[in-house]
Amino acid sequence: xxxxxxxxxxxxxxxxxxxxxxxxxxxxxxxxxxxxxxxxxxxxxxxxxxxxxxxxxxxxxxxxxxxxxxxxxxxxxxxxxxxxxxxxxxxxxxxxxxxxxxxxxxxxxxxxxxxxxxxxxxxxxxxxxxxxxxxxxxxxxxxxxxxxxxxxxxxxxxxxxxxxxxxxxxxxxxxxxxxxxxxxxxxxxxxxxxxxxxxxxxxxxxxxxxxxxxxxxxxxxxxxxxxxxxxxxxxxx
Numbered sequence: 168x169x170x171x172x173x174x175x176x177x178x179x180x181x182x183x184x185x186x187x188x189x190x191x192x193x194x195x196x197x198x199x200x201x202x203x204x205x206x207x208x209x210x211x212x213x214x215x216x217x218x219x220x221x222x223x224x225x226x227x228x229x230x231x232x233x234x235x236x237x238x239x240x241x242x243x244x245x246x247x248x249x250x251x252x253x254x255x256x257x258x259x260x261x262x263x264x265x266x267x268x269x270x271x272x273x274x275x276x277x278x279x280x281x282x283x284x285x286x287x288x289x290x291x292x293x294x295x296x297x298x299x300x301x302x303x304x305x306x307x308x309x310x311x312x313x314x315x316x317x318x319x320x321x322x323x324x325x326x327x328x329x330x331x332x333x334x335x336x337x338x339x340x341x342x343x344x345x346x347x348x349x350x351x352x353x354x355x356x357x358x359x360x361x362x363x364x365x366x367x368x369x370x371x372x373x374x375x376x377x378x379x380x381x382x383x384x385x386x387x388x389x390x391x392x393x394x395x396x397x398x399x400x401x402x403x404x
Contacts (some may be wrong), residue, residue, distance in 0.1 A: 172248075173210050181205065181212055181250035183319045184259045190218075190266045199266060202287070202301045202316045206230065215312050216266070216283055216300055226309045227283040227300035243289055257363045258287045304312060 176182065179280060185202045199216050206213045217226040225334075231239075240251040258264055266280040280302045288295040303309045 173205060175249050175252055176212055179256045181252060181256050185316060185319055186262050187261060188262055204315060214300060219263045220238050224282055226312060229298055229300045242296050243294045244292060244305040
């Protein structure tokens with residue numbers, strides 16, 4: 168397979184997509200972990216689904232090479248190979264796919280683990296493709312796949328934890344700024360009120376001083392009221 172095909176897979180963000188989806192098994196609902204990642208050894212896209220049961224772990228897998236993508240592109244009526252990859256990436260990231268067990272042809276083995284079918288439907292054209300994932304029996308391969316998925320989940324959790332801490336620090340910083348802003352606003356408001364009170368006092372004092380000053384000479388204080396000349400005393404003499 169060509170390196171250009173692998174590069175297209177990378178550009179389509181198909182490497183390490185991990186999703187959890189509910190799947191009905193018999194009369195019970197169970198969560199299936201579904202993942203995709205690029206297999207650099209085989210230069211294919213590896214699709215994996217696993218069910219963690221109490222007694223065992225069931226894992227299904229399949230590989231999509233360049234030829235498989237070309238066949239699926241025709242089924243979806245898509246001309247570009249990269250567009251087919253983007254379609255698959257979008258459906259996976261949005262968890263827009265359905266699971267179903269393949270029909271069993273073995274009527275004797277009741278404990279048989281059936282292949283798992285996964286169907287993707289184009290939201291506009293309604294064309295669909297169904298991929299069959301077979302049970303992975305090789306314990307080494309199963310362990311390798313699970314390790315990759317769990318490591319990816321661990322890294323994602325670490326990244327999310329770091330992002331949460333960063334957001335918490337920003338929230339604390341914004342809260343402190345808001346509180347300090349309110350304190351400054353209250354302080355300025357109190358200062359303005361005190362300034363207004365002082366202005367009112369000063370205006371009142373000035374007003375009282377103006378009342379006590381002479382109207383003719385405002386700079387001098389008002390004198391005592393004039394009594395005039397007493398002519399009655401002169402007449403008596």
